[in-house]
Amino acid sequence: MTVQTQPPGPGAASADAPAAPQFPRVYPDGPRGPRGPLPQQPPAEPAEIPVVGRAGELQADSISAWFGHHQVLDRVSLTMPAGHVTALIGPSGCGKSTFLRILNRMHEMVPSAALAGEVRLDGQDIYDPALRITTARREIGMVFQKPNPFPAMSIQDNVTAGLQLTGTKKSKADKEALIEKSLRRAGLWNEVKDRLRQPGGGLSGGQQQRLCIARSLAVQPRVLLMDEPCSALDPTSTRRVEETIKELAGEVTVVIVTHNMQQAARVSDQCAFFLAEQGTPGVIVEWGDTDAMFNSPQDPRTFDYVNGRFG
Numbered sequence: 393m394t395v396q397t398q399p400p401g402p403g404a405a406s407a408d409a410p411a412a413p414q415f416p417r418v419y420p421d422g423p424r425g426p427r428g429p430l431p432q433q434p435p436a437e438p439a440e441i442p443v444v445g446r447a448g449e450l451q452a453d454s455i456s457a458w459f460g461h462h463q464v465l466d467r468v469s470l471t472m473p474a475g476h477v478t479a480l481i482g483p484s485g486c487g488k489s490t491f492l493r494i495l496n497r498m499h500e501m502v503p504s505a506a507l508a509g510e511v512r513l514d515g516q517d518i519y520d521p522a523l524r525i526t527t528a529r530r531e532i533g534m535v536f537q538k539p540n541p542f543p544a545m546s547i548q549d550n551v552t553a554g555l556q557l558t559g560t561k562k563s564k565a566d567k568e569a570l571i572e573k574s575l576r577r578a579g580l581w582n583e584v585k586d587r588l589r590q591p592g593g594g595l596s597g598g599q600q601q602r603l604c605i606a607r608s609l610a611v612q613p614r615v616l617l618m619d620e621p622c623s624a625l626d627p628t629s630t631r632r633v634e635e636t637i638k639e640l641a642g643e644v645t646v647v648i649v650t651h652n653m654q655q656a657a658r659v660s661d662q663c664a665f666f667l668a669e670q671g672t673p674g675v676i677v678e679w680g681d682t683d684a685m686f687n688s689p690q691d692p693r694t695f696d697y698v699n700g701r702f703g
């Protein structure tokens with residue numbers, strides 16, 4: 393993988409940026425972009441995302457985003473390869489979290505929010521009206537900045553909480569196997585296997601974050617989005633979560649927002665550097681192999697950022 397800079401035109405903020413569409417999303421180049429008009433009748437069966445192995449490739453194409461009239465991203469494109477860890481880096485306010493939330497349809501939960509562009513998981517448009525939003529969120533899970541387990545719920549019920557939300561039914565034996573597998577994948581099994589019925593709120597911060605990772609993994613997502621997952625954790629817990637992320641790579645595609653350059657260097661295969669200069673919307677200045685981004689970036693702004701000269 394090589395380092396690439398954002399090509400001029402799409403991705404560069406300009407006066408001819410697309411106007412803010414409202415939900416349901418409007419494509420800048422027509423009602424349904426290059427694929428023609430919406431079907432008159434919705435399909436009888438909701439669309440499914442084709443399974444291509446376990447980890448999925450996520451492709452964002454020309455993503456623009458607004459809060460009201462405030463445009464915060466301008467035609468950002470990025471491929472997040474299957475089974476790899478992609479780190480989104482950049483100064484505060486450049487749109488990293490907004491981009492992350494667009495990847496699993498959380499952006500549209502903000503009443504004033506709008507977006508343009510496409511997000512595809514293994515080729516399937518996750519904003520396709522025929523695709524259930526719960527399907528998109530099951531395939532593309534999310535772990536937040538602050539651990540958010542259900543504190544009074546037992547550790548094991550926390551792990552399976554997502555199954556209820558997605559309406560998945562399992563036998564007791566299958567559930568027990570899934571709980572163990574998810575906790576093992578999240579690197580927490582050995583610490584909690586003797587207290588699975590105790591409340592999730594009784595765990596340390598780092599353990600709670602790994603419990604949230606286990607909860608996300610239990611619905612078997614193909615992508616896991618992580619928004620500064622270690623920012624509320626101590627260094628030891630941070631290291632443990634980072635080990636978990638590295639262990640997950642290969643099985644699941646990980647996209648992580650982090651302000652910590654050392655963390656980005658430790659856990660990611662690929663980095664994308666976001667920047668919003670002088671009140672313009674955020675763009676990706678440069679992206680590519682993490683080693684190359686840190687050791688031989690092409691853009692001087694990337695060099696300055698990864699070397700701590702601003703941000």
Ligand SMILES: Nc1ncnc2c1ncn2[C@@H]1O[C@H](COP(=O)(O)OP(=O)(O)OP(=O)(O)O)[C@@H](O)[C@H]1O
Pocket residue numbers: 459464482483484485486487488489490491502
């Ligand atoms: N719910 C919201 N309503 C209005 N504006 C918002 C909302 N969320 C974010 N913004 C604005 O969108 C811009 C991008 O914010 P975002 O959180 O995506 O940036 P970020 O790069 O993730 O920042 P940070 O690193 O500080 O978390 C900012 O100007 C922010 O103020």
